[in-house]
Amino acid sequence: MIRLVISNQRGGVAKTTTTVNVARFFADQGRKVLIIDTDPQGSVGSVLGLRSEHNLHSFVIKKLAFRECLVAAHPNIDVMCSARDTVQTEAILMGETARELTFQNLFPSVDRGYDVVLIDVAPSISLLQTCAMLYARQLLIPVSMDGLSLQGAIASIETARMLSDLFRTEIKTTALLPVMVDRRYQMTEMVMESLKGMSERYTVPLLPAIRTDANVTKASRQKQFLVDFDPKCKAFEDYSTACRELTELVKDQIHVKSVATPA
Secondary structure, rough: OOEEEEEEOOOOOOOOHHHHHHHHHHHHOOOOEEEEOOOOOOOOHHHOOOOOOOOHHHOOOOOOOOHHEEEEEOOOOEEEOOOOOOOHHHHHHHOOOOOHHHHHHHHOOOOOOOEEEEOOOOOOOOOHHHHHHHHHHHEEEOOOOOOOHHHHHHHHHHHHHHHHHHOOOOOOEEEOOOOOOOOOOOOHHHHHHHHHEEEEEEEEEEEEEEEHHHHHHHHOOOOOOOHHHHHOHHHHHHHHHHHHHHHHHHHHHHHHHHHHHHO
């Protein structure tokens, strides 16, 4: 099974866009995908136009049945949405023993029907992000073309390292993904060079870049997946290329799942 946290401590770096497009890529490959949104802004539900009576708070705190807290976004994609009460989720968990292990204790008993679990987290070092990292143990970090996004990426990598040491586990940064790339700007070249250096310094693969594309915003406004809105647009083409490389990076996990679960 593949479990990935989509993380960057900087906001506005296409984390939700990346989560949704990676999910759809795997879904179109015949994989069953679960998206967990831990951001109180509820961006995944907003982008896909989903309405959910029950959500992450309902599952984690109210202890509702797992299936009751999901909404289907695609025949192969289920979403556990987030909402404003996710703030309460974190506040309540702060008083719990072993709170950092909440997701690790809850989700493995219910995620067995999925091939891929993607977790969209808020742009901050929070308890829910810690829970997500300890459960998934792999990060995909989108990085937009500005210096603060680079700093946010480094913060995510260092947080993963700190948690690995503290909890004696391995949380791996699977890849860095350049997003919103426009080669006409000098800043883009500066950030891309910095990303190459970061990739080498931390020994983290650098995926092919996702070009800036107005169709991403248009698809979001229409509450559609990018592939359904315009399958010929450059952003969809780029995400497809990046996801194929991502698949190669995580193919061992796919193989283990397919071997362990007979048809």
